[in-house]
Amino acid sequence: MRKAAVDTNRCVACGVCALQCPREAIDIYRGIYAVVDVSKCVGCGICEKACPAGTVKVVEVQDGIK
Secondary structure: OEEEEEOOOOOOOOOHHHHHOOOOOEEEEOOOEEEEOOOOOOOOOHHHHHOOOOOEEEEEOOOOOO
């Protein structure tokens, strides 16, 4: 199963990924970095392509992660 993941150390919280996500699975935490709600994420990769800082990646994860 593929899900989006954010490198929170490099994220600049611009919000582009959150705006592009068709499932509304990404939010900006306290204006600091993006966080992904993996229960909503379908791994489509739109956020990864949209991220100008290259901090969002769609990665393979194990089943059962919430």
